[in-house]
Amino acid sequence: MNKAETMKFVEETVIQKIEMPSFKAGDTITVHYKIKEGNKERIQTFQGVVLQRAGKGLNTTFTVRKISGNIGVERIFPCTSPFINKIDVNKRGVVRRARIYYLRGLQGKKARIKEERI
């Protein structure tokens, strides 16, 4: 077994994979994630547009952007994070690139993304 195969084996055995729906940049998703306050654990949601999916293997992350009270808020989630409870895909967007950073410069009606029609 070479080094790359060994690493793959380790990552598959040691790390628990989380079931995730497939989504890409431009989609609107809701991330339900666990929050610890003292000893209590509760679930919070973060709904927004996926800006990008980055990294590979275990280090895959995705960035979600939402507008909260006229201020853009971005959150980066690791795909393997044990704090992620559930991910819902609300809307499939049609975008031409894998990383839609241009959305950061847009506001209001301009910041809309065309919805995919199935």
Add this chain to the structure above:
Amino acid sequence: MSGLIGKKIGMTSIYDANGRNIPCTVIEAGPCYVTQVRLNEKDGYEAIQLAFDEKKDKHTTKAERGHFAKSGITPKRVVAEFSRFEQDHQKGFGDVLKVDIFTEGEYIDVVGISKGKGFQGVVKRHHFAGVGEASHGQHNRLRAPGSVGASSWPSRVMKGMRMAGRMGGDKVKVINLQVLKIILEKNLILVKGAVPGHNGSYVKIERWK
């Protein structure tokens, strides 16, 4: 002490019980074969010699071939001695040591050869601060070492003055690394934190008690 010879495979990260992401290094350790037992009466010190990692017969000198044949094993790439081996793991000639000599959660030391950095200046090599300001008349001396000594006395530079030079490629021991996980069937050990050397380099894993 008890220990093994291993090969650094690479780094990854795992989540602990609290959900924290912990960086860890994967080391393929053992199976190590005892190729020689050093005894006080005969050699003047106590140690056992371990061998690790297969190599082909054609890459082995005749002398090595004979040495490995004595303990009844195929030629191995690395041979290292471990002094003051623990009694529980004290093995005889030709015996095999595997990762199960370690337990999850305990602390170990890892010895390796650090990555070579080439000829480096004092800022990188000795953590000199350099010159803080780039403006106010400052010119092209930002990473210079400054003065290396006094004047008419001693009229020379003291021995051991830290200067630019070759960096890396040294034997480095990292102590107290936690064993996060052991995968016996693949001879793998996951160690918290980083380990000296590049991926594929050989390391000595030691546990002192």
